[in-house]
Amino acid sequence: MRITNNMLINNMIGYINSNLGRMEKYQYQYASGKKIQVPSDNPVVAARALKLRTDVAEVEQYKRNVEDATSWLELTEDALAAIGDILQRARELAVDAANGGVKTPEDVRKTKEEIEQLKHQLVHIGNSTYSGRYIFSGYKTDKKLLNDDGTFAIDVDTGREVINFEISIGDNINVNVLGGDLFNNGGDATAGNTGKLIEDFNKYIAALDAGDFDAVSSIINDLDDDLDTVLRIRADVGARVNRLKLTKNRLESDDLNFNKLMSLNEDVDLAEIAIKIKSEENVYRASLAVGARIIMPSLVDFLR
Amino acid sequence: MRGSFFGLNIALSGLYTAQRNLNVVNHNISNANTPGFSRQYTLQNATTPIPLYDGTGMVGTGSEVVGVKRMRDQYLDYKYWSENKTYGEWLAKKELLAEMEATFNEPSDSGFSVIFEDFYNALQELSKNPADESVRALVRQQGITMAKYFNSLASHYEKLQADLNQRIQIKVDEINSLASQIQQLNRQIYISELDGNTANDLRDRRTLLVDELSKIVDIQTNEIVVGKLPNGEDATRFSITVGGHTLVDHFTVNKMVVKQRDANSRLNEEDIPNLYDIYWEDGNSVIIKGGELRGYLDIRDGNDGKAGVDGFSMSPSYKGIPYYIRKLNEFVRVFAKAFNEGQIVNRDGTVTKILGHADGYRPDSGAGDTTPAGIRFFTMIGNDGNPMSSADFLNLGGSDIYENITAKHFSVSFDILNDINAICTSSAPGEVENKDVLDSLLKMRHNTHMFSEGEPEDFMKSLVTTLGIDSQQAIRYTKNQKTIVEQVDSSRMSVSGVLLDEEVTNLVKFQHAYNAAARMITTMAEIYDTLINRMGV
Numbered sequence A: 001m002r003i004t005n006n007m008l009i010n011n012m013i014g015y016i017n018s019n020l021g022r023m024e025k026y027q028y029q030y031a032s033g034k035k036i037q038v039p040s041d042n043p044v045v046a047a048r049a050l051k052l053r054t055d056v057a058e059v060e061q062y063k064r065n066v067e068d069a070t071s072w073l074e075l076t077e078d079a080l081a082a083i084g085d086i087l088q089r090a091r092e093l094a095v096d097a098a099n100g101g102v103k104t105p106e107d108v109r110k111t112k113e114e115i116e117q118l119k120h121q122l123v124h125i126g127n128s129t130y131s132g133r134y135i136f137s138g139y140k141t142d143k144k145l146l147n148d149d150g151t152f153a154i155d156v157d158t159g160r161e162v163i164n165f166e167i168s169i170g171d172n173i174n175v176n177v178l179g180g181d182l183f184n185n186g187g188d189a190t191a192g193n194t195g196k197l198i199e200d201f202n203k204y205i206a207a208l209d210a211g212d213f214d215a216v217s218s219i220i221n222d223l224d225d226d227l228d229t230v231l232r233i234r235a236d237v238g239a240r241v242n243r244l245k246l247t248k249n250r251l252e253s254d255d256l257n258f259n260k261l262m263s264l265n266e267d268v269d270l271a272e273i274a275i276k277i278k279s280e281e282n283v284y285r286a287s288l289a290v291g292a293r294i295i296m297p298s299l300v301d302f303l304r
Numbered sequence B: 001m002r003g004s005f006f007g008l009n010i011a012l013s014g015l016y017t018a019q020r021n022l023n024v025v026n027h028n029i030s031n032a033n034t035p036g037f038s039r040q041y042t043l044q045n046a047t048t049p050i051p052l053y054d055g056t057g058m059v060g061t062g063s064e065v066v067g068v069k070r071m072r073d074q075y076l077d078y079k080y081w082s083e084n085k086t087y088g089e090w091l092a093k094k095e096l097l098a099e100m101e102a103t104f105n106e107p108s109d110s111g112f113s114v115i116f117e118d119f120y121n122a123l124q125e126l127s128k129n130p131a132d133e134s135v136r137a138l139v140r141q142q143g144i145t146m147a148k149y150f151n152s153l154a155s156h157y158e159k160l161q162a163d164l165n166q167r168i169q170i171k172v173d174e175i176n177s178l179a180s181q182i183q184q185l186n187r188q189i190y191i192s193e194l195d196g197n198t199a200n201d202l203r204d205r206r207t208l209l210v211d212e213l214s215k216i217v218d219i220q221t222n223e224i225v226v227g228k229l230p231n232g233e234d235a236t237r238f239s240i241t242v243g244g245h246t247l248v249d250h251f252t253v254n255k256m257v258v259k260q261r262d263a264n265s266r267l268n269e270e271d272i273p274n275l276y277d278i279y280w281e282d283g284n285s286v287i288i289k290g291g292e293l294r295g296y297l298d299i300r301d302g303n304d305g306k307a308g309v310d311g312f313s314m315s316p317s318y319k320g321i322p323y324y325i326r327k328l329n330e331f332v333r334v335f336a337k338a339f340n341e342g343q344i345v346n347r348d349g350t351v352t353k354i355l356g357h358a359d360g361y362r363p364d365s366g367a368g369d370t371t372p373a374g375i376r377f378f379t380m381i382g383n384d385g386n387p388m389s390s391a392d393f394l395n396l397g398g399s400d401i402y403e404n405i406t407a408k409h410f411s412v413s414f415d416i417l418n419d420i421n422a423i424c425t426s427s428a429p430g431e432v433e434n435k436d437v438l439d440s441l442l443k444m445r446h447n448t449h450m451f452s453e454g455e456p457e458d459f460m461k462s463l464v465t466t467l468g469i470d471s472q473q474a475i476r477y478t479k480n481q482k483t484i485v486e487q488v489d490s491s492r493m494s495v496s497g498v499l500l501d502e503e504v505t506n507l508v509k510f511q512h513a514y515n516a517a518a519r520m521i522t523t524m525a526e527i528y529d530t531l532i533n534r535m536g537v
Helices: A005-032 A043-098 A105-126 A179-183 A196-210 A213-266 A270-295 B006-030 B074-104 B112-128 B133-193 B200-216 B291-301 B321-341 B390-394 B414-418 B436-444 B456-496 B500-534
Strands: A164-168 A171-174 B040-046 B050-052 B057-059 B063-070 B220-228 B234-242 B245-249 B256-260 B276-280 B343-345 B351-353 B378-380 B410-412
Touching: A005 A270, A005 B456, A043 A105, A043 A164, A043 A196, A043 A213, A043 B112, A043 B456, A105 A179, A105 A196, A164 A213, A164 B112, A164 B436, A171 A213, A179 A196, A179 A213, A196 A213, B006 B040, B006 B063, B006 B500, B063 B200, B074 B133, B074 B200, B074 B291, B074 B456, B112 B133, B112 B436, B112 B456, B133 B200, B133 B234, B133 B245, B133 B256, B133 B276, B133 B291, B133 B321, B133 B410, B133 B414, B200 B234, B200 B291, B291 B321, B321 B343, B321 B378, B321 B436, B321 B456, B378 B390, B390 B414
Parallel strands: none
Antiparallel strands: A164 A171, B040 B063, B050 B057, B220 B234, B234 B245, B256 B276, B343 B351, B378 B410
């Protein structure tokens, strides 16, 4: 084949261009740390990158949901603990009264006053809020569960008004304890009615008013029932918090895994790229040097 | 023959021949870098010898140059033209697809996946606190961001389509200009060659113009012998056809014109109005099968072979701008319908009804409100340029109101823009923490029945990946085709290119011939000197 000067020049330009093209690609990869810039660089990597980014972002959102659910449930746990303490104290007083520990009218008045205070405290706890929302009010978190006299202020359907937080795809956790369940021994709350828990305290106060210590001793059984209810709910909430902890651990390891996969999928190995750039640079220098030697001389340089 | 001064004439012809050869070498060297130039060479003969009638043979009379030809392999030209059109087509597609890809901006921190993610994260936050106004404002804002993303994507594509339309007009002008220049060269070449010469440099220029033309559009060239010239050479006519119709025929040229389509005769539903169609001056439409123009048309009109609006014309079966706009429209229509109405259209055409935004109750509704608020979260930008309210949107009519929505006009509804409490999360009145509706909306994100591609994100991912694969294909084809074109061009250069070493060698060769011929004259002069001045005196 006859090789002409312009062929040499064109080829040299072509070679150097493709050389520079590769250098540019490696330079981008080095500077950005990513294998691809646009999907056409590698559609498979691009599709996986999009999927993994979604996965990572979703896991992060679920982690935030788990944290919020945990703090809601921890607040509920505190409220339940306080109710348990109140019931314990009320029971102690009842046992004391039933066993003749309360004799003088002054003692009775003191006991009654304390019980009234405890009831007031119960109403207060029944209206606990989590960032401005009444936690025992079912779906109506903008409204108080209990009136000051202890009657229910709103209807709460225990079977239905369950607040769920999504903590994984298709996996929900119930974060609220329903007012009816807690204050009406597993039943619903109906506006205007009084739940069993408050009713027991009302009976307690009435018995003390009447000085009927037999009635007071029968209250002990009622209070035991109430304590059982609170314990049942506490155990349930505790189990939920526990489940949240496990979920959180799993999400954290998911997060780590997805990030690792994402990195494997789209991040470059800097050392490898550095070596490639170095090698391309050598090729570039070599092709420039060779080009310079090939293009410069012609027969003219040697005549005369 | 023993003419005394005959030797001087032979020497003189040698001088002339050497000089003529040196001029051709000179011309070659001057044009070593002229694009399209083919090296020239002389046809050199010994002049007709004179017979001696005494049986001693014939005596030579010197040399002459009878012609100057160009080194050219016509086959390589044809080959170049047929490969160049494919190169032009893929090059055009490659550049345009790269631009379209950049519009999607994926993978990045500001592409669809991130925007969609943010929207759904805002809904997740809302699900934990449905009554919180600051979270509601966040949901509204992310909804607006998502709508705006589609608006800007669709607008960008429409703008690209308009730009492309301009480029098509420019390319048609270029074709016409090249055709006129070729026609003029045809005339000059024909006239120059009437007396039997070869118009080397004019032919080179014509080939160069055809090279240029072959990249823009697919051409067939022909040099037809139409008879004999007075000197016995073939009389030829050069013609170029595009899609079977003559562009240049010898001295005549048929130009192409662009005509705007009527506003109501679009090819694709998604097209912007008044796109150009390409016609011949005689009114027939131009059939374009290759070249940059084909690339431009495929991207401008390509709707994956879908039938046109008129029902009988077909769009190019390539995924161009209308295809992507159509897919974006499909996304916003299906997504808005599912999100607003809770209607998931299954593959068999049946509709699965789940809770949608329109089934929700406002957080400030009272227990007495017995019907849902009926607010559509997503509507469209109306003719007045403002987002429509749900009521106006529902009044649009048509068999499916969601067919009215386009990606360019996708919007969050006026109700929600106006009042953040219009975001309805509850399935019952007066229950702020009830989020049955919101849960249903959240579940849609992973509803694999929403699109035939699967979940909403799968749909968009598959769109981006399709574009990526097409773009990658265009890049590869361009690269391969470039190699082929360069290979053919290299072969052409191998045949026709100027090799300076060769020319300089010839220079030395002819210089020596010239010197020798001059020396011959000196020798002859000395002979005559002897003969005239010294003999017999």
